[in-house]
Each structure stands twice: as C-alpha cells, then as structure tokens.
Amino acid sequence: MTGTAEIxxxxxHKSFGDNEVLKGIDLEIGRGEVxxxxxxxxxxxxxxxxxxxxxxxxxxxxxxxxxxxxxxxxVDIDAVRRRIGMVFQQFNLFPHLTVTENxxxxxxxxxxxxxxxxxxxxxxxxxxxxxxxxAGAYPASLSGGQQQRVAIARSLSMGPxxxxxxxxxxxxxxxxxxxxxxxxxxLANEGMTMMVVTHEMxxxxxxxxxxxxxxxxxxxxxxxxxxVIGNPSHERTRHFLSRLLDPAMADxxxxxxxxxxxxxx
Amino acid sequence: MAxxxxxxxPRKKGLTRRQKRSLxxxxxxxxxxxxxxxxxxSADWDRLKxxxxxxxxxxxxxxxxxxxxxxxxxxxxxxxxxxxLVLGMVIALMRLSSVGPYRxxxxxxxxxxxxxxxxxxxxxxxxxxxxxxxxxxxxxxxxGKVALALxxxxxxxMAETIRAGIQAVPKGQMEAARSLGFSPARAMVSxxxxxxxxxxxxxxxxxxxxxxxxxxxxxxxxxTLEERELSKYGRDLASQTANSTPILVAGLCxxxxxxxxxxxxxxxxxxxxxxxx
Numbered sequence: 232m233t234g235t236a237e238i239x240x241x242x243x244h245k246s247f248g249d250n251e252v253l254k255g256i257d258l259e260i261g262r263g264e265v266x267x268x269x270x271x272x273x274x275x276x277x278x279x280x281x282x283x284x285x286x287x288x289x290x291x292x293x294x295x296x297x298x299x300x301x302x303x304x305x306v307d308i309d310a311v312r313r314r315i316g317m318v319f320q321q322f323n324l325f326p327h328l329t330v331t332e333n334x335x336x337x338x339x340x341x342x343x344x345x346x347x348x349x350x351x352x353x354x355x356x357x358x359x360x361x362x363x364x365x366a367g368a369y370p371a372s373l374s375g376g377q378q379q380r381v382a383i384a385r386s387l388s389m390g391p392x393x394x395x396x397x398x399x400x401x402x403x404x405x406x407x408x409x410x411x412x413x414x415x416x417x418l419a420n421e422g423m424t425m426m427v428v429t430h431e432m433x434x435x436x437x438x439x440x441x442x443x444x445x446x447x448x449x450x451x452x453x454x455x456x457x458x459v460i461g462n463p464s465h466e467r468t469r470h471f472l473s474r475l476l477d478p479a480m481a482d483x484x485x486x487x488x489x490x491x492x493x494x495x496x
Numbered sequence: 497m498a499x500x501x502x503x504x505x506p507r508k509k510g511l512t513r514r515q516k517r518s519l520x521x522x523x524x525x526x527x528x529x530x531x532x533x534x535x536x537x538s539a540d541w542d543r544l545k546x547x548x549x550x551x552x553x554x555x556x557x558x559x560x561x562x563x564x565x566x567x568x569x570x571x572x573x574x575x576x577x578x579x580x581l582v583l584g585m586v587i588a589l590m591r592l593s594s595v596g597p598y599r600x601x602x603x604x605x606x607x608x609x610x611x612x613x614x615x616x617x618x619x620x621x622x623x624x625x626x627x628x629x630x631x632x633x634x635x636x637x638x639x640g641k642v643a644l645a646l647x648x649x650x651x652x653x654m655a656e657t658i659r660a661g662i663q664a665v666p667k668g669q670m671e672a673a674r675s676l677g678f679s680p681a682r683a684m685v686s687x688x689x690x691x692x693x694x695x696x697x698x699x700x701x702x703x704x705x706x707x708x709x710x711x712x713x714x715x716x717x718x719x720t721l722e723e724r725e726l727s728k729y730g731r732d733l734a735s736q737t738a739n740s741t742p743i744l745v746a747g748l749c750x751x752x753x754x755x756x757x758x759x760x761x762x763x764x765x766x767x768x769x770x771x772x773x
Contacts, residue, residue, distance in 0.1 A: 286671055313677035323672035327691050337676040340686050382672075389676060 235262045236295070237393055237424040238283060243292035245278055252278045254448035256292070260441075263422045267435035267456075270445035271471055276428045279445070280397050283426065284315045297392055313341060316386030316394040320401050322378040324370040330357065330381050331366045334388045342389065349388075356384040360414050376407030380414055387418075394418065396427040432475065436460050444468045553741040557733060561742075564722065565729035566749050572711040572725055575639055576646025577704055583647055584654030589684075591659050602655065609652035614645070614710045621645040622717040638723045642714050650707055657699045661692035698765045705754050705761075726750060 238260040245253040252275045260266050268276045281287040283294055285301050285308055294301045299311050325333050334353035338344045344352070357363050360380035370378055379399055386394060396415065400408040412434050419425060419438050429435060435442050435456055442459040444452040444467075452459050452468050463469050474481045511519070591602035609617070621641055625634065634640040665688050673683035693700075712727035719728060730746030 284675055286675060309674075309677045309679050312675055315675070317672075317675035319668060319672060321666075321668050323666075323668040325669065325672070325687055325691075327694060336686060337673075337678070340682055341677040385676070 236260065237262045237264070237297060238426060239293075239295040240279070240283065241293040241295075243279070243282060243294065244290045245275070245282060245287060246290045252448055253282070253289075256448075256450060258443065258450065258453075260424060260426055262424055264440045265419045265423075265425045265427065265438055266441045266443060267439040268426065268428045268443045268445060269430070269432075269435060269459075269471075270451075274445040275448040276445045277397055280395050280426060280428050283395055284312055284317055286317075309341075313389055314392045316383075316389065316391035318379070318382055318386060318394065318396045318399045320398040322370070322375070322382045322402070324378055324382055324385070326370050328369075329366070330362065330368050330370070330373075333370070333381060334385050337385065338388055352388050352390075353384075356387045357381075359387065359417070360384045361410075374407055375403045376410045379403065379411045383411075383414055383418075393424045393426070396425065396429065398428050398430070400429070400431055430475065432460060432472075444471070446471065547740045548744045550737075550739050550741040553733075553737050553739055554745050557742055557745050561726070561729060561745060561749060565724060565726045565746065566753075568723060569708065569711050569725040569749075570753070571639065572642045572646065572714060573704065573708045575636075575643035576650055576707050576711065579643045579647030580650025580654055580703075580707070581700075583651035584658055587651055587655035588658035588662065591655060592662060606652045606655055609649055610656075612649075614649045615713055615716065617649055618645045618713045618716045621648075638714070638717060638719055641717055642711065645713075645717075646707055646710060649710065650703060653703055653706075654700065657696050657703070658692065661696035662688055664695050665691045698761050701757060701761045701764065705757050708754060708757075709750065 236259045238258070240256050240258040243253055243256040244251065254275075256275075256279055258266075258279075268279065270276045278287055282289050283296065283301075285294070289302060292302070296311060296315055300306060301308065301311055324330075325336070328336060331350070331353050334356060335346075335349040338349040338352060339346070354363070354366070357366055360383055362377060362380055362384070365373060365377060365381070370381065373381065383394075383399075399415070400411050403411065408431070412431060415425070415427070415434070416438050427434075427439070437456075439456050441454065442452075442456045443450055444459055444463070444465070446467050451465050452463060458464075459468065460472065463472060587602045587605055590598040591606070593599055593602075621634075621644055625632075634644060636643065662684075669687055669691065670680075670683055673687045674680070678686065711725055714723075714725055715728040715731075719725075724732065726746040726749050730742040733742035734740050
C-alpha cells in the first residue's frame with residue numbers, strides 16, 4: 232500500500248491560537264481507495280480534510296498528495312491543487328456565472344484550455360452528474376442538491392486525481408441527499424481516490440473501503456466499515472455511533488472540554 | 497372569552513389608543529400644510545420671478561448651456577470618476593494587502609482625502625503643484641487637472657466602498673477558487689472582484705452623483721471660456737445680465753442628470769435586494 236499511497240499525512244498538528252485541533256494525525260489513502268472520515272463535531276475531521284489541500288496551513292507535520300509534498304515551502308501549491316478536487320458543504324459555486332461558465336472558467340484561466348475544449352469537458356461532466364439541461368442556468372435558480380452536483384462537476388472538469396468532500400450533504404434537505412450520494416457512488420465505482428468527511432453512515436458502510444473515526448483531534452479507529460461501524464472496538468466510537476444512529480435516545484451530557492466547539496475550561 | 501372581558505371593563509378616562517393616533521396624525525398634516533401656506537404667502541413671488549425666471553435670458557442660454565457647459569460638466573465628472581475608480585481599486589487592494597506598509601499608506605490616504613474638503617484639493621492642485629514642480633504640466637490641461645483633483649478625492653471614498661464590497665463576498669468563494677488552482681491574484685480578478693462590483697454598483701453610482709456636483713469646483717482652477725462647466729457658466733452669465741436666471745437654469749441642468757441617476761440607483765438597489773433573497 233505504501234508504494235501507491237495517493238494521500239499521505241504524517242504527524243500532522245494544527246492549532247488555531249491556543250486551541251489544538253489536530254494532535255498528531257497519521258493517515259494513508261491508497262490510489263482508488265474511498266475513505267470516509269467520521270466523528271463528532273469539533274473532532275477536527277474537516278480541519279484534517281482542509282489540511283490535505285492546504286486550505287489550512289498545518290502547524291506541524293507533512294502532507295503528500297500523489298508523491299508531492301504540499302507542506303514543502305517551495306512547492307507550487309496552485310499546481311498541486313489542480314490535481315485535488317474539493318467539494319464544500321456550502322457548494323461555493325460562483326453565483327455571477329452560469330452553470331457552464333462555472334465549469335469552463337477555471338479550466339480556461341487555470342489550465343489554459345481553449346474555449347471549445349473547455350466547453351466539451353464541461354458538457355461531459357454535466358452529463359455525468361445528470362444536469363445537462365441546467366447548463367445555462369444560474370446557481371441561485373438550482374436546488375441545493377443540484378448545486379452540489381454542479382460543484383462536483385466543476386471539480387471533475389479540472390481532471391483531478393483525488394477528490395476531497397467536506398460534509399457534501401450536510402447543507403441539503405433530506406430528500407436531496409440521495410442524488411448527491413449517487414454521484415459520489417458513481418465516482419467511487421470509477422476508481423476515484425476519495426476522502427469524504429460525512430455523517431452519512433449508510434454511504435460510509437456501503438461505499439467506503441475504510442472508515443476513520445476521529446475524536447478530540449486524534450484518529451481513534453481506522454478500519455473496514457464492517458469493523459468501525461458494525462463492530463467498533465472503542466467506547467468513544469460506540470458512543471458516537473449510538474448518538475448518531477438514534478439521536479432521540481441520547482441523554483443530556485456534560486460538555487467535554489477537548490471538543491472544539493465548547494469553551495468549557 | 498378574553499376580549500369580551502376587556503370590552504366589558506369600564507372605560508378608562510380619556511381617549512382610546514386609536515383616537516390618540518388619528519389625532520396625532522391630523523396635527524402633523526395641519527402643521528405641514530400651514531408651513532407651506534405661510535411660506536408661499538410670505539415670499540415675494542414677483543421679485544423672485546423677476547430675478548430668477550426671466551424667460552428671455554433663459555432662452556439666450558441655449559444651446560450653449562447644454563453643448564458647452566453640461567458637456568464639460570459630464571466630461572469632468574466622467575474623467576474624475578474613471579481616474580478615481582482605478583486609484584480607488586489600487587488603494588482598496590493595498591488596504592487589504594498582507595504587506596504592512598501598503599495597508600498603512602492606504603489607511604493614511606483614505607483618512608486625509610476623505611477628511612479634506614474637495615475645494616482645498618482643487619486649490620492645492622491648481623496652486624501648489626505648479627509651484628512645487630515648475631515646468632511640469634499635468635497632461636490633458638484643465639481636463640487632466642480636474643480628473644486628478646476629483647479622482648484623488650473620489651478614490652478615497654471609492655476605496656472604502658470597494659474594500660467593503662470585496663469583504664462582502666463570502667470567504668468560501670476565495671476558498672473554492674484557490675482549491676481549483678487559481679492563484680490569489682487571479683482568483684481576485686476572475687472571481688472576487690466581479691462579485692464585489694455587483695454588490696457596490698449602487699454606492700458607486702451614488703459617488704458619481706456626488707462627483708457630478710463637485711465638478712463645479714473647477715472654477716478654482718481658472719478655466720478658459722470653452723472649459724467652463726455648468727456652475728461657472730451660470731455664474732458668469734448671471735453677472736453679465738445682472739440677473740440670476742442662469743443660476744436657476746444651471747441648477748435644473750444638474751437635476752436633469754442627477755434625478756435619473758438617482759432613479760437608476762434605486763432600481764439597482766431593489767434588484768440587488770432581489771438577487772440576495
């Protein structure tokens with residue numbers, strides 16, 4: 232596995248001021264592997280994902296993608312990011328551009344592709360996410376699910392080797408989640424290397440090759456879905472899963488001080 | 497039921513809430529109408545008309561007031577606006593820069609040029625610059641000087657507007673652009689600034705209206721007959737004819753431009769509101 236590691240994270244630390252969010256993360260994701268990162272809010276899972284394409288600057292440690300060290304100060308970060316697609320919770324489509332322009336502008340400005348080629352790639356990717364008929368629409372006129380599929384198509388148009396998903400369905404109405412997950416499942420089947428921060432346990436169980444459970448800035452458990460979700464070996468994982476799968480049955484709890492969101496100490 | 501109970505209670509003394517409200521509104525109408533009538537009756541309309549509304553003098557002003565004076569006003573305003581927009585953009589980007597001295601310089605610039613009356617800037621450009629750099633000509637003659645003076649003032653205001661517009665674009669837009677491989681500068685130009693301008697179009701148009709009026713300060717630069725704009729032209733004619741009608745006509749010419757512009761601004765604001773939803 233080490234030889235074909237597409238994403239490699241070594242001894243990663245990240246602090247915001249005094250708040251240490253990531254406390255030493257080591258993680259490898261092989262080519263074509265789909266890894267879901269789960270964990271309670273404030274566990275550092277989104278920060279970890281954002282460190283992988285350096286949207287957050289790690290405080291300490293190394294990040295490699297496709298063999299290139301992103302944490303090397305001399306690296307051409309814009310060049311490396313072209314190989315890493317990123318999908319955000321809030322979609323972040325460019326609202327002043329049509330759907331097609333959202334897909335073509337980055338290709339033309341960043342990859343210097345010609346007009347015709349960019350349009351062709353855009354059309355192909357819109358078809359893959361099933362939104363060909365929305366090509367001329369503006370993002371504001373689309374549903375959240377459609378916007379997120381356009382955002383995925385925009386990333387795919389850059390021809391990435393790796394795709395990062397930061398809670399891609401968390402901002403969606405429940406009935407729109409399925410369309411986005413279907414597109415992600417299609418990508419996984421095509422062999423895309425994917426790192427997905429998500430709360431969708433069904434997706435994690437059925438699509439992921441591995442599930443990583445994070446809590447308090449460390450990786451608590453890392454293994455195949457059947458083990459981490461189906462038969463977790465750590466109490467913290469079990470606790471998290473029980474609250475997630477049946478939120479109505481949870482008890483009122485004391486805030487835990489090592490969680491990011493609280494200011495309890 | 498609850499409200500029958502209330503109605504069954506003995507009425508308190510004095511007026512009900514509704515009566516009080518209509519009484520207060522009626523009083524406001526009376527005061528307003530009274531003030532208008534008092535003003536209309538007490539003003540000496542005949543003398544006013546004599547001094548400000550001489551039809552013959554007004555007729556004499558056409559077409560020069562439009563083809564020369566209004567044209568020059570528009571030219572001064574647009575050249576000042578264009579220069580101010582470019583400079584304002586530079587100052588705004590300096591203000592947002594990660595380089596400390598740039599931020600510092602931009603901050604000082606904005607404070608100085610926003611704090612000084614435009615009139616002083618015009619005098620400074622007209623007097624101090626030729627003194628300090630003898631022999632240097634500001635390119636474009638009077639037009640260049642006006643563009644410079646108006647632009648220097650406008651840039652300070654517009655820089656703050658542009659900065660606010662850039663900061664109003666959600667952070668996720670820059671992150672999305674960077675994650676697609678845009679460099680910071682290219683993301684700014686292709687993604688952030690186009691969105692910022694849609695946000696600040698109404699306040700920028702307002703700035704245009706302000707500049708339109710400030711262009712009257714040109715007279716402190718000393719202009720030739722052909723370079724006169726509305727205010728100077730109106731004043732000159734007023735002293736020639738010993739009558740103030742030209743001032744009134746010049747004023748109407750300003751309104752001819754500023755009222756439609758104001759209308760456009762309100763339309764754009766309404767549309768922008770709609771787009772946010």
